[in-house]
Amino acid sequence: MPRIPVWAALVGLFATACDDTFFPVPPEPPPVDGDGYCAVQAFFAADCFTCHAADVALGDLDLETDAAGALVGQVSARWGETLVVAGDPEGSLLYRKLTATQGAAGAEMPPASGGVSAERAALVYDWIAAGATTECSAPIVVERHHPDGYDQPVVHGPDAKFQTERCVDCHGLDLLGGTAVACVTCHGGGWTAQCNWCHGTDSTGVPPRDIDGQTDPTLISFPPHRTHITAGIGPGFDCTECHLKPIDALSDGHVFLGDPTPGEAEVRFWWGRSPVAIYDGQSCSDVYCHGNGRENGSIAKSDGPRDCDSCHQGPGGFSQLLSPPHNAHASETCAECHGDTVDAAGAIVTPAKHVDGVVQVALPVEITRTGDTCDGTCHLQPHTGAVWNP
Ligand code: HEC
Ligand code: HEC
Ligand code: HEC
Ligand code: HEC
Ligand code: HEC
Ligand code: HEC
Ligand code: HEC
Structure with missing residues (x-):
């Protein structure tokens, strides 16, 4: 199983504390054994089918149906260069893209990877140098890091949100590729600042959809969320009243970097009007906002909508908890x-x-x-x- 070696996992641990300055050495990609066309096919299956398969063929290149047919002697419509010149690796755009020496002919492959490992490049080099035939002794299966179907958002989305593994270890601290693919390839630029990729249905990011996918308005972790951010008897409050608000999913302490409690939403009142308030998962105590203007109040998630009396009423009526001259x-x-x-x-x-x-x-x-x-x-x-x- 090609998994993160122990040393890399340890590096990952330290990296949580000092992500800005410390770049973990990425783990080795899974090895590809053997040689010849079968090894090259196995390498394509592992590293390229995300973008170059029969169903998705970015750059008009399908490496799944008939890789040799699609490459050998074929001229790129986009770059005007031959993809594979049998016997001449350096003259083949395929090899140059894999080693990030493609010059002006678009991106290296995979995009934003800086080129593939020396072992993988050698595999392709040897195949082309030996004439780029379709011969090989036995098919070779290469293990992918992720299971099949991982390109589906319902599969990789939850893993990202619950950080079942640290995506940044392989996909880069900026998620722009590292030793794997860049998330922007499919998501488009700026996606990490678009809160609704992971929360809610609008740009505020406030859930009606919890990170575990729950959308039932009575079952989400904080049913009155929308009430609080929408003007009613009070202004629409910013998230900062109750949370540390990120400007980007890559902000320190949010999902991908430096969050000691992945998968758990932190409620922190420190930056808001109720800096001393405490939330225990069900109730908020000592909150200014639910007080009467003189003393702080408390409120539980289950308490339902508030009316004037619920904050301002005293034993004898509306004004009793207000400063005494109110009674006069x-x-x-x-x-x-x-x-x-x-x-x-x-x-x-x-x-x-x-x-x-x-x-x-x-x-x-x-x-x-x-x-x-x-x-x-x-x-x-x-x-x-x-x-x-x-
Ligand atoms: C994340 C998506 C993605 C992955 C993964 C990827 N490619 Fe590409 N590839 C593209 C895009 C987009 C283009 C077109 C733009 C360009 O040429 O730079 C392209 C173009 C190419 C071209 C040029 C095709 C032409 O006719 O101009 C080759 C060759 C190629 N890729 C090979 C590979 C190989 C081999 C791998 C696996 C090691 C790979 N790519 C992985 C997205 C990807
Ligand atoms: C140990 C390295 C590693 C880690 C950690 C990692 N990835 Fe990947 N990822 C890869 C590699 C390598 C690929 C290329 C295809 C493959 O090997 O599965 C990839 C490809 C992908 C793809 C493209 C779809 C596909 O199946 O090729 C998605 C989506 C993805 N990763 C998401 C994630 C998310 C989300 C996380 C964090 C929860 C994550 N990855 C963590 C190495 C990693
Ligand atoms: C092969 C293409 C592909 C790659 C590469 C990819 N994604 Fe996605 N991802 C998607 C698609 C498609 C969606 C759904 C977009 C939509 O709903 O409009 C998605 C959605 C998501 C979601 C939201 C899921 C949800 O329903 O809440 C998260 C989180 C996510 N991706 C994380 C990542 C991360 C992190 C990476 C890089 C490590 C990554 N993805 C790379 C295709 C990809
Ligand atoms: C009045 C206080 C308050 C305000 C304002 C507020 N939240 Fe929350 N938020 C909470 C509470 C309480 C929870 C529930 C935490 C728990 O019990 O897990 C929560 C949970 C969340 C969660 C996690 C949901 C889940 O999956 O469990 C997200 C995401 C979130 N808030 C985002 C936001 C955003 C974005 C804003 C601003 C647009 C915002 N919140 C404004 C109090 C608030
Ligand atoms: C890649 C997915 C993703 C994106 C994009 C994202 N968030 Fe989150 N957010 C999460 C997850 C997961 C949690 C809860 C668990 C955690 O903190 O790890 C969370 C929690 C929150 C919380 C609750 C407090 C906290 O830190 O736990 C707020 C507020 C929040 N997000 C606001 C935003 C805002 C604002 C944006 C846009 C700038 C945004 N998020 C973009 C995944 C995302
Ligand atoms: C969630 C608790 C809460 C509820 C419900 C509430 N108030 Fe208040 N009210 C406050 C707080 C706290 C103050 C203290 C001053 C401030 O921050 O504006 C306040 C201040 C006031 C003031 C003083 C003027 C001012 O703006 O400072 C008036 C008048 C008032 N409330 C009337 C009402 C009326 C009428 C209702 C019902 C429609 C109501 N309040 C419902 C919490 C509440
Ligand atoms: C005669 C004028 C007057 C009337 C009528 C009045 N208030 Fe006040 N209110 C004040 C003054 C003066 C303050 C003190 C402001 C200060 O301390 O600077 C105040 C303060 C408050 C405060 C802040 C907490 C406190 O007690 O100091 C609240 C809340 C409030 N009023 C609500 C109300 C509500 C609700 C009503 C109607 C039932 C009301 N007030 C009627 C003059 C009035």
């Missing part, structure tokens, strides 16, 4: 003094100003406020010298 103003609407945020009917008019971390006060024009002291007359009540927080 209980007959007035909140809009009287918080008109920026609520209207006279008690509806939030400016979600961006509610649960934003700032208490917006807009007192009636009759009242001026200096520090905690009010001046003026409101509702025929002289307020001069009245202190809000006695």
Whole structure:
């Protein structure tokens, strides 16, 4: 079994701690035994069929149906050079692409690989030098690293997301090839910054689809996700309220590099309005956002939608948990003094100003406020010298 040797696995371990500066030496590709055309075919099957098979023939090259027929004496329509000149490896575009000496004739093969290993190149060199015939003693089977069908997203997607093995060890720290294929070959450039490759259905990346593929809105790990990022009674919150938000899947600590807990989404409130809050998997404690503006509150995933009372209500009614002078103003609407945020009917008019971390006060024009002291007359009540927080 061509698997990562022990030393490479150890290198991989150290590399997690210092990915930016330390480049792990990639493991050897699987060996190809034997010689002649069968060995060359086995090599194509292992390294090239992803892109050059009967069903996908990138560069119009099918190496599966009849490799010799497709190569020997055939002139590339794209580059105008002969792919295999029997007896002349260096004059064959195939060999030059495999050794990254193709000059202006497109990419080396596999693309972004820097060329194949010396053993593989020698196999092709010897075959062409010996006349590029279709003779060989016995067919040789080369082991691929991945099982057949690995090009299917339902197969390799979950492996990538749960990091069943470290993709970067072979596909490169930038996933641009390393000793295997570049992910961009199929995904297209910039894919790692497109959050919806792995999350959600839009560019916010917020799941309705969990990383394990769960899409049932009642069963995903955090059903009220969308409520939190959409303006309602509060602003639409950014992911940074509750997570370390990456700018790219390759960001340090995200999926591919430096994540000590692959497959697990971390909830961290440190960068948000609730820097001391704790999430235990079911409940959030000590969250500012679910408090009444004076004391932090707590909330469980199972609690369902919130109304005004669930954050602001006290034992005796809506205003009881607010600062005491509110009680003296209980007959007035909140809009009287918080008109920026609520209207006279008690509806939030400016979600961006509610649960934003700032208490917006807009007192009636009759009242001026200096520090905690009010001046003026409101509702025929002289307020001069009245202190809000006695
Ligand atoms: C990830 C996809 C991919 C893989 C893997 C790949 N190729 Fe290619 N190949 C291409 C693309 C795309 C082109 C066309 C662009 C170019 O020539 O640079 C191409 C072109 C070629 C050409 C030139 C064909 C022509 O008529 O111009 C040869 C020869 C070739 N590949 C050989 C190989 C061999 C041999 C392997 C395996 C060692 C391989 N390729 C692996 C994508 C791939
Ligand atoms: C030990 C090296 C190694 C590791 C680790 C590795 N790959 Fe690969 N990968 C390869 C090689 C080599 C190929 C070329 C085909 C083959 O040998 O299977 C390849 C090809 C692929 C392909 C193209 C489809 C195919 O079947 O050829 C995909 C997709 C892929 N890898 C995804 C991944 C993902 C996702 C991870 C991480 C979970 C990963 N690989 C980890 C070596 C590796
Ligand atoms: C042979 C082509 C091919 C290669 C090479 C390839 N992928 Fe993919 N991958 C696909 C296709 C096709 C999709 C589905 C795209 C779509 O849904 O539009 C996909 C989807 C994915 C998804 C999302 C799956 C999901 O449903 O959530 C992940 C994650 C992924 N690939 C990881 C990788 C990584 C990492 C690499 C490189 C190591 C890689 N792929 C290389 C073809 C490829
Ligand atoms: C109000 C806090 C909050 C906000 C804002 C938030 N999340 Fe989450 N997120 C959570 C919680 C709680 C979980 C569930 C963690 C668990 O129990 O596994 C979670 C889980 C996730 C998961 C993992 C889902 C899975 O597969 O289990 C992803 C991905 C995620 N969030 C992305 C985002 C993105 C992207 C944004 C911004 C667009 C965002 N979140 C905004 C609280 C939040
Ligand atoms: C290649 C797949 C992939 C892509 C692309 C991707 N993520 Fe993730 N993301 C994951 C996985 C897997 C997890 C959960 C497990 C983990 O952290 O390893 C995750 C978790 C998260 C979380 C929860 C916190 C955490 O780090 O665990 C947030 C927030 C998040 N992703 C946002 C984004 C954003 C924003 C983007 C786009 C810039 C993005 N992701 C792109 C795979 C991806
Ligand atoms: C008479 C004016 C007035 C009315 C009416 C009023 N508030 Fe206030 N509110 C204030 C002032 C003044 C503050 C203190 C701001 C400060 O400390 O800078 C405040 C503070 C708050 C706070 C922050 C926590 C606290 O208690 O300091 C909340 C929450 C709040 N009000 C909600 C309400 C709600 C809900 C209503 C309607 C039931 C309401 N207010 C009615 C004047 C008023
Ligand atoms: C999830 C908890 C939560 C819910 C639900 C909630 N509030 Fe608040 N509210 C707060 C917090 C926290 C503050 C503290 C100030 C801030 O950050 O805007 C606040 C502040 C206020 C203020 C003071 C003005 C301001 O914007 O600072 C008013 C008035 C208010 N809320 C009214 C309401 C009304 C009316 C409802 C129901 C429609 C409601 N709140 C529902 C958490 C909540």
